[in-house]
Structure formats: structure tokens, C-alpha cells
Amino acid sequence: MSNTTLTYYNQNAKAFSDSTLNVDMSALYAEFLPHVAQHGSILDAGCGSARDAAFFKAQGFTVSAFDASPELAELASSYLQQPVAVKTFQELNSVNQYDGIWCCASLLHVPKAELPQVFLNLQNALKPNGVLYVSFKYGDTERVHNGREFTDLTEQLLSDLINQHTQLSIMKHWQSVDQRPGRESEVWLNALMQRAICKG
Template sequence: MSNKTLNYYNQHAQDFNDSTLNIDMSSLYGEFLPLIEPYGHILDAGCGSARDAIYFKQQGFRVSAFDASEKLASIASRNLNQVVEVSTFQTMNSQNQYDGIWCCASLLHVPKIDLPLAFLNLQNAMTNKGVLYVSFKYGDLEREQNGRIFTDLNEAMLENLIARLVELKIVKQWQSVDQRPDRKTEIWLNALIRKETEN
């Protein structure tokens, strides 16, 4: 995450929490959670308000979470009633730890040049047969909007990224509209990606 984007989230952490905490994400949960073993360990990576981690915890999953923004991680810790780490996709170094990793509107702040490393770290952090959910704003640009830097992806760009990683296979890709009432014109690329090791 760029310093500009990080500064944005630290300066607007409470507003961001208030505007995202109660969005209905049930359609996306319905795609992801059936692929995770019951009571499995899910990482909410770039968790923001921890809205999704809260839901996963309520469903009986073990949950960990991190966010790059210190201010958001502090708010998320209170919301989730457990510690939310301050970390980034580029620095995560877990090995074979998570049955599922949820990256909802978070990888889109990783610079395009760093996405291969981010996906490698995510691959390494998952157990065999683990499932990764990712979402990006639909497009093919790196751009700045409202004080934040975004990396947009389309299906072909995501396929090219995942093709570099021998243990990751795309299960499904689909497009969806933003769930916020004032953002209905924004299109998202969603994907489910499974880790499959040789042994």
C-alpha cells in the first residue's frame, strides 16, 4: 500500500468503518464459506472494519485478521473483540496456516509490481486445499482516486498472475456490482482460488 493510501485510511478510519461495517455481503459469503472446512481457520487480510471477520467468527470459524492501517486495525480490534495485527501482503510470512483467506477490496491497494509477491505470500500461508477469495475493481489501470491508489484487474490479468504460481488454481471468476447504494455503477471482479499441492 502506498504511503498516500495508508495516510488516507489512517485519517479517515472512523468514517470508513462507519460506511462499511453494515454492508450486506451475504452473497459473497455464500460463495466462499461452503468451500472452507467447518471450524476452519480464516484470515481476513486487509480487514478494514473487520465486518467480514465478525461474521465468520459468528459462524464458528477460527478467525485472524490484519490491516495495513494502524488506525483501522485498532478500530477492527474493538469490533472483533480480538487483536487485529498491523501488517501488509508484502510482509506476511505465514506457512500452511489458513484454511481460507479473505481479501475483500484489499489487494486492490497493492501496487501492480508487488502483486506477484502478495499472491506468493498468500499461497504459502494457506493449507493444502485452502481457498482464497479476492476482489478488485474491474479494469486494467493503476490509478489514483479520492486520495487512494488502486490497481484494477480484469479476468485475463488475474489469470496471468495466478499462472505464475504452481499451487494456485482459479475455481471461479465473476463480476458483481458494488453493494453500497451510491456505488451501483461500480463493477467488481471476484475470484475464488484454491491451493493444490503435489503431495
């Protein structure tokens, strides 16, 4: 995440958190959770308000969470009632730890050139057969919007990143519209991926 984007979230943490807490994410949870081992471990990576981490925790999963913004992480830890680490995707170095990793509207702030290594970090953090959910704004550009830097992806661009650099396989990808009021014209690319079991 660039310093510009990080500054945005630190300065607007409370307003951003409040604007996301009540968004209905049930359709996305229904895609992701059936693939995660019952009572398994989930990492909410780039957790923002911790809305999703709190839901997973309430469903009986063991939850970990991090965010690059210290201000957001502090709000999130209060909401989640457990510590939320201050960390970037580039600093993720867990190995074989999680049954599921949830990257909802968070990887989109990683520069495109750094996504291959970040996807490797996520792959390595998953247990074999573990599942990764990601979402990006739909498009094919890197851009600055309202003080934040975005990397937009299409199905093909995402497939190219995954197939060329990782042992992840895409189980499903689909488009959805933004659930926040007034943002219905914004299209998201969603994908579920699975880490292959190494044979040998």
C-alpha cells in the same frame, strides 16, 4: 500499500469503517464459506472494519485479521473483540496455516508489480486445498482516486498473474456490482482460488 493510501485510511478510519459495517455481503459469503473446512481457520487479510471477520467468527470459524492501517486495526480489534495485527500483505509470512483467506477489497491497493510476490505469500499461508477469495475493481489500469492508489484487474490479467507465478488455481471468477448506496455503477471482479496439494 503506498504512504498516500495509508495516510488516507489513517485519517478517515472511523468514517470508512462506519460506511462499510452494514453492507450486505451475504452473496459473497455464500460463495466462499462452503469451501472452507467446518470450524476451520480464516484469515481476513486487509480487514478494514472487521465486518467480515466478525461474521466468520459468529459462524464458528477461528479468525485472524490484519490491516496495514494502525487506526483501522484499532477500530477493527474493538469490533472483533480480539487483537487485529498491523501488517501489510508484503509482510505476510505464515506457512500452511489457514483453511481460507479472505481478501475483500484489500489487494486492490497493492501495486501491480508487487502482486506476484503477494499472491505467493497468500498461497504459502494457505493449507493445501485451502481457498482464497479476492476482489478488485474491474479494469486494467493503475490509478489514483480520492487520495488512494488502486490496481484494477480483468479476468485475463488476474489469470495471467496466478498462472505465471503461483500454484493457485482459479475455481471461479465473476463480476458483481458495488453494494454501497450510490455506488451501483462500480463493477467488481471476484475470484475464488485453491492451493494445490503438492505431489511428491
